[in-house]
Amino acid sequence: MIQLKNIVKTYDAGNRKFNALDGVSLDIQDGEMVAVMGPSGSGKSTLLNIIGGMDMATEGEYMYDDINVTKMKNKDLHIFRRDNISFVFQHFALMNRYTVYENVEVPLIAAHVNPLKRKEIVMNQLERLGIEDQVKKYPTQLSGGQQQRCAIARALAANHRLILADEPTGALDVSTGNEIMEIFREIKDEGKTVVIITHDNGVAAKCDRILKIVDGKLTKV
Numbered sequence: 502m503i504q505l506k507n508i509v510k511t512y513d514a515g516n517r518k519f520n521a522l523d524g525v526s527l528d529i530q531d532g533e534m535v536a537v538m539g540p541s542g543s544g545k546s547t548l549l550n551i552i553g554g555m556d557m558a559t560e561g562e563y564m565y566d567d568i569n570v571t572k573m574k575n576k577d578l579h580i581f582r583r584d585n586i587s588f589v590f591q592h593f594a595l596m597n598r599y600t601v602y603e604n605v606e607v608p609l610i611a612a613h614v615n616p617l618k619r620k621e622i623v624m625n626q627l628e629r630l631g632i633e634d635q636v637k638k639y640p641t642q643l644s645g646g647q648q649q650r651c652a653i654a655r656a657l658a659a660n661h662r663l664i665l666a667d668e669p670t671g672a673l674d675v676s677t678g679n680e681i682m683e684i685f686r687e688i689k690d691e692g693k694t695v696v697i698i699t700h701d702n703g704v705a706a707k708c709d710r711i712l713k714i715v716d717g718k719l720t721k722v
C-alpha cells in the first residue's frame with residue numbers, strides 16, 4: 502500500500518542544511534499495524550507527515566498504491582489527504598468551539614456527504630467509541646480519554662483505509678491508553694492500515710511490526 506524509496510527531508514538550520522529524514526525506504530502492507538519508535542527529534546513525526554501528505558519529501562519517491570505522491574501539486578495533495586488519510590494526534594486537535602457531534606462531522610462535510618447520512622455515520626462512530634452520551638458537549642468538557650475517543654471517531658468517520666496516529670496515548674494514563682490501543686486493534690482487525698508513533702514499549706508491542714528511527718534513519722529494532 503505504501504512504498505517509500507530513499508526519502509530525504511532537509512530543513513535549513515541557520516546556514517547549514519539538516520536532514521530530518523536521511524534516506525528512509527520502507528513498505529507498509531495493506532492491513533498492517535505498524536509502530537514507529539525512536540528518540541525525540543529522530544524524525545518520527547516528519548515521516549508520518551510525509552506519509553499523510555501533510556509535508557513533502559525533499560528527495561526520494563513515495564507511492565501510495567499506484568499514486569506517486571512525491572509528484573503531486575499542492576491542490577492534488579489536498580484532495581489526496583481528504584480522500585485517503587485520517588490523523589489522530591497526541592493532543593487530540595479537536596475544535597473547541599464545536600461540539601463532539603460537530604467535530605466528528607467535519608470530515609463528512611468535507612467529503613460532501615449529505616446531512617442525513619452524516620448523522621447516521623456520526624452517531625454510529627460515537628456509539629462504537631462509547632461516547633454517544635457526550636454528543637452535545639464541547640471538547641473542554643470531556644476527559645482526556647473521551648477527547649481521544651472523539652478524535653478517533655472523527656478519524657474513522659471518513660472510513661479511510663489509512664489511519665495515522667502521532668502518540669495517540671501520550672497524553673493519557675496507562676489504563677485509558679490501553680483502552681485506546683484496544684480500539685486501534687479493532688480498527689486493524691477490520692482491515693484498516695494503522696501507523697502509530699509511540700514512546701511506549703507496551704503500545705509498540707501491540708502492533709504487528711516496530712520501525713525504529715534514529716537520526717533520520719531506520720535501524721534494526
Ligand SMILES: Nc1ncnc2c1ncn2[C@@H]1O[C@H](COP(=O)(O)OP(=O)(O)OP(=O)(O)O)[C@@H](O)[C@H]1O
Pocket residue numbers: 512513521539540541542543544545546547548
Ligand atoms: N519545520 C521545521 N523546520 C526545521 N526543523 C524541523 C522542522 N520540523 C522538524 N524539524 C527538525 O527535524 C527533526 C525531526 O523532527 P520530528 O518532529 O520528526 O521528531 P520526532 O521524532 O517526531 O520527535 P518527538 O518524539 O519529540 O516528537 C528535529 O530535529 C526537528 O527539530
Ligand SMILES: [Mg+2]
Pocket residue numbers: 545546547667
Ligand atoms: Mg513527534
